[in-house]
Amino acid sequence: MTDQEPYGPKRNVVITGASGGIGFYIARALLAHGHDLTLVARDSDRGRQATERLAGLAQDGQRVTFEPADLTHLQEVHRLADRLLEQQAKIDVLVNNAGRYVHDFARSDDGFETTFALNHLAPFVLTHRLMPALNQSDAPTVVTTASMAERVGPIDLERFASGVPYSAWRAYGWSKQANVHFARELARRAPHIASASFHPGFVATGFGHSGGGLLTPLLKGAQRLFGRTPEQGADTGAWLAAHPQRINPNGGYFVDRDAQTPSKAGRDDTMAAELWRRSEAWAGLDDALKLNPA
Numbered sequence: 001m002t003d004q005e006p007y008g009p010k011r012n013v014v015i016t017g018a019s020g021g022i023g024f025y026i027a028r029a030l031l032a033h034g035h036d037l038t039l040v041a042r043d044s045d046r047g048r049q050a051t052e053r054l055a056g057l058a059q060d061g062q063r064v065t066f067e068p069a070d071l072t073h074l075q076e077v078h079r080l081a082d083r084l085l086e087q088q089a090k091i092d093v094l095v096n097n098a099g100r101y102v103h104d105f106a107r108s109d110d111g112f113e114t115t116f117a118l119n120h121l122a123p124f125v126l127t128h129r130l131m132p133a134l135n136q137s138d139a140p141t142v143v144t145t146a147s148m149a150e151r152v153g154p155i156d157l158e159r160f161a162s163g164v165p166y167s168a169w170r171a172y173g174w175s176k177q178a179n180v181h182f183a184r185e186l187a188r189r190a191p192h193i194a195s196a197s198f199h200p201g202f203v204a205t206g207f208g209h210s211g212g213g214l215l216t217p218l219l220k221g222a223q224r225l226f227g228r229t230p231e232q233g234a235d236t237g238a239w240l241a242a243h244p245q246r247i248n249p250n251g252g253y254f255v256d257r258d259a260q261t262p263s264k265a266g267r268d269d270t271m272a273a274e275l276w277r278r279s280e281a282w283a284g285l286d287d288a289l290k291l292n293p294a
């Protein structure tokens with residue numbers, strides 16, 4: 001297998017948070033492999049512009065479409081899933097990439113803290129809802145953008161969903177550790193799915209730019225000086241998404257195309273299983289959608 005060699009002739013890919021930053025460049029790399037793309041983002045203008053840019057690079061017969069959804073709110077996650085399942089009988093690759101650092105405490109329509117809702121609960125629910133289409137693929141693949149912020153320490157399950165009392169960095173770190181747990185537990189419960197999480201590095205994107213006070217200018221300066229380009233930040237995610245056999249071990253956490261051991265808290269299997277059970281309840285998942293442990 002070479003770096004350029006994709007899996008299969010043409011795969012159907014859904015990527016959240018693809019209007020800019022890391023997600024856009026994962027999309028661009030998978031487009032170059034010949035795959036069909038559905039981009040998801042909250043902002044319709046940015047989403048459509050990204051879609052047009054990618055459509056301009058597409059080969060004849062390749063499809064690039066856009067679906068707007070604010071994934072902070074469960075109703076929008078469900079509506080997105082309904083639309084995708086209506087349009088697409090088979091989804092080969094789901095890239096759960098949309099995520100934010102939320103400086104000021106806010107709640108979703110469902111009453112959850114926003115970072116938790118967008119970064120953890122949305123990919124959890126979207127993956128469950130898209131399972132009928134993923135199950136039609138000969139090699140279903142789910143890649144989730146995590147972060148080395150997962151090293152924040154153990155998630156406090158009593159405070160994770162409410163975010164009270166609020167610490168923006170802790171909420172973000174817990175959500176990224178939840179991404180690591182999610183990828184591993186998904187592989188345990190649905191071993192036919194190639195599931196991975198990855199850390200993209202410190203990347204010069206729009207990440208953190210809606211922060212308050214001094215944070216935004218400081219972060220922008222640091223991104224300019226030390227940040228990877230979004231294309232470099234997308235590399236590991238695109239590499240994993242392009243070929244399920246690269247996801248070894250299944251459920252693994254990858255940095256720079258390499259399987260790495262997450263923090264002690266991030267590799268706690270008891271936490272991963274408990275977080276999964278609680279997430280089913282937080283999301284109000286129907287029994288029919290639940291994935292039972294193998």
Ligand SMILES: NC(=O)c1ccc[n+]([C@@H]2O[C@H](COP(=O)([O-])OP(=O)(O)OC[C@H]3O[C@@H](n4cnc5c(N)ncnc54)[C@H](OP(=O)(O)O)[C@@H]3O)[C@@H](O)[C@H]2O)c1
Pocket residue numbers: 016017018019020021022023040041042043044046047069070071072097098099100101118145146147148199200201202203204205206207208
């Ligand atoms: N940049 C870094 O240094 C870094 C490091 C580690 C991990 N990460 C992770 O990388 C992922 C991508 O972030 P990025 O750095 O590329 O940031 P970004 O440039 O801000 O891109 C974020 C993407 O997520 C979308 N998004 C944000 N809120 C959304 C919502 N409520 N519903 C749907 N889509 C939403 C944005 O779409 P809109 O255009 O609609 O806002 C955009 O496409 C995140 O999960 C982040 O945690 C980033």
